[in-house]
Amino acid sequence: MTLTTQFLAMAVMIAGGIYLGAAMDTLKRFEKLYRKRTLMNYTIVISFWLLQAFILFFLLYQVNYGELRLYIFLSVLCGYAAYRALFQGIYVRILERMIHMTMAMVRFFLRCFEILILKPIIWLWNVASAIVLWVSSILLAGSILMLRVIWWPVRQMLRLLWKLLPKNMKKYLHTLAGFCVTIKNTLINLSDLWKR
Structure with missing residues (x-):
């Protein structure tokens, strides 16, 4: 060497x-x-x-x-x-x-990310959620009102039809309703026994 x-x-x-x-x-x-x-x-x-x-x-x-x-x-x-x-x-x-400068830059970029990206996304999400809830509540209220408006004449017509039905038909419908209730109760009892 x-x-x-x-x-x-x-x-x-x-x-x-x-x-x-x-x-x-x-x-x-x-x-x-x-x-x-x-x-x-x-x-x-x-x-x-x-x-x-x-x-x-x-x-x-x-x-x-x-x-x-x-x-x-x-x-x-x-x-x-x-x-x-x-x-x-x-x-x-x-x-x-250098460590302090790096930490300051990291904090700065995190703050910029929070202010420029994160907070607008959260704000948009909150606004969109509020709009969806508001529209949903209006649609629900409108649907309930519409059902009430439609149901009233239907109910009156059903009452009128019930009055026009002959007594034999009314008796048959009562019997049929009782039979349906009996079948429903039997199925419920069988389901309870099966679960045990």
Whole structure:
């Protein structure tokens, strides 16, 4: 391995150490979202470290085909120390601002969605429901009134026909009605026995 490759590997690993420090602070910032859930906590932490190891090894592979030397680990450690000493405060402030900006944008878009889409849909639904109920009540009232108007002459005609019927016919109709009621009661009793 040439000296240039070694210096390049050291520089990349120092940058990787700085990145690793920033990634750890990012993970720590969101720790409260998953800390209380033990299984999720272990899954996220293990996945995080596997991903960081893969990224650092991928960077190293691009530079020197993945040859590991002691100075590689020292370079990562130096990069991490440089991050902690020089960049951590700046990065944490930038991260907090980005989180606040993202949350503000999410709240803004949710509010816009609520005002421009959700509330008009709810309002239209309420108006349509009120119109349907109003029309239904008018139709129902009209139908009841119409039935009453139609029923009155029909009732009068039936009374008149009943008076005009001969006594034998009236007696026969009474008997027929009694027979129908008996059949109905028998069927009801059979149905009750079947249900038991």
